[in-house]
Amino acid sequence: MTGLAQVRPGMVLAEDVRDVNGRLLLSRGKTIGAEHIRIFKMWGVSRVAVRGETKPAADPPGVDPRQLEALRRELEPRFRHADRGHPAVAEMLRAAALYRAARRLPPPEAPELPPEAPAGGGPARRRDFLEIFMEREIALPEISTIVFELNEVIANPLATADRMAQVIHKSPSLTAMLLKIVNSALYGLPAPVDRVSLAVTLIGTRELSALALGLSVISAFRRIPRRVIDMRRFLEHSLACGIASRLFAAQKNLRQTEQLFSAGLLHDLGRLVLYLFFPEEMLGALRTARREGLCLSDAERRELGCIHAWIGQVLLQRWRLPLLLEHAASFHHEPEASPDPLPAAIVHVADVLVNALGIGSSGEVLVPPLRPAAWEALGLPPESLASVAAQTAHHLEAMASLWGEALP
Ligand SMILES: [Fe+2]
Ligand SMILES: [Fe+2]
Incomplete structure (x- = not known):
């Protein structure tokens, strides 16, 4: 199978190409045209079987390889908790450098946090935070x-x-x-x-x-004060994760592509609750993460005794929303523990990819570790990440006007 990024007009299909619902898009033996490539992208097809050999992905024209390498090196510190020796992580780093080089974006910067309250004036640490959250009305x-x-x-x-x-x-x-x-x-x-x-x-x-x-x-949740989190960046992160989850689901031929979109969209819902109702505690976690170079989830665990994923689960359960959403939110940082591991694995990989690209942010400034078992559950070649990254960025940019409806 060949990743769509490497497919060129004039190649001949070795197998039928179908969309997620099994609808035939182009049959075996047909010559692929530029229009077909566009249609495959639109329907979430990321790989097709073509006749003959294809060369590995080359960097897109117009990007200076030296500039790309310099950007890749600048991005590396963000990947300190991700295993850069893992082929998928290496591909995410490459995709991130390409994404930013093509748009002339510098490495993502951590937004400034409001000044810390004087010693003794801050909130007490709460080790049993999840319990408090569940009990408190x-x-x-x-x-x-x-x-x-x-x-x-x-x-x-x-x-x-x-x-x-x-x-x-x-x-x-x-x-x-x-x-x-x-x-x-x-x-x-x-x-x-x-x-x-x-x-x-x-x-x-x-x-x-x-x-x-x-x-x-x-x-x-759109009315969260900017002092704590930039809601526009939060929405960007969430939407990008929804789009990427949908694209992965389409590649896996899952029928619940829209449920996966929503699962990606809502995966960090617990963080919104924390920003909204416990802003000082969350600011404490954000500061700890910055100061000690931790992923935000680890800082939450230390400061609050629980992570946002569990809060999200409680919420979705309370509202009796579909189990798929609940499991994906609850297990997106440990998908192998989910009773339904594939959707959680999809959202997990989408989240790591979107963090790697630095599209928006839910407060995290580093790339969370990729769980190898989750990546294996997807069963995709690492090269497919470049195509999902490019499509995610493209679709998100095309949806930019959604911000108007979603934000006050
Ligand atoms: Fe998360
Ligand atoms: Fe996230």
Whole structure:
């Protein structure tokens, strides 16, 4: 199989190419044209079988190899907790250098933190933080009733497209966001879609409900003060992780691509809760991470006695949202422990990749370690990461106007 980045017009297909739903995109024996490559990308196809030998990926033209190497070296310290000897991590570092070189971006910088409170004035350390969180009655941001209605649609195999469209239409902002995503290149629909009912028909009731549910939940948290976290960067990180998770799911031929999009979108939900309700404690964890060169999850463990992933799980469980979302949020830093390891592994790899590229941030400034078992569960060649990285960046940039709907 050849990664799409290496496929050139004029190559001949050795096997049929199908999308995630099994629909034939181009049959065996056909010559690949530039238009076909575009269609494969739109439908999340990342590898195809072509006849004859193909050469390994070359750096794209226009990028000075010396500049690339210099950038790669500058990025290396961010990878101090990732095993750079692992082929997938090495490929992520290369993809990160390419991503930043192509856009002339410097290595990502850690945003400034507000000054620390004088000694003794800060919050007490809480070792049993998860318990406190579970016991304390926290007035969570109001989750629109639409989320619960969408959840019912996902759980009900008999739910109709009409019922689904009815639920979504209750929120004009959700309708606008959803149509924007559905009309983006991520879906590659042949003509613009201006009605939710048509989007449901094209994408599927349960899949579109899952997408709408993820968007509704994340937008409920948009009013977090900038002093603690830059919500725009948080959303960028979350959306990029959703897109990358969806692309990996498509490569694995999973049918729940939109559920994986939402799982990626919501993976760091627990961090939003912490920023919103326990800002001083989270600032403490952010400072510890910076001071000691720790990954933020390790600093959370030390400062709060638990990590954001567990908080996210409690929340999703409390709202009775789909188990796939709950497991992916709960286990995205230790996917092998999940009762459903593949979705958690997908979100884990997507998260590490997006952190490596430095697209947005949920507060983390380093690249979290990649779990080798999770990478193996994906069963993909390391070269596929370059194509997922490029597609993620491309789709995210195309969706930039979503920020307007998602932020106040
Ligand atoms: Fe996380
Ligand atoms: Fe993350």
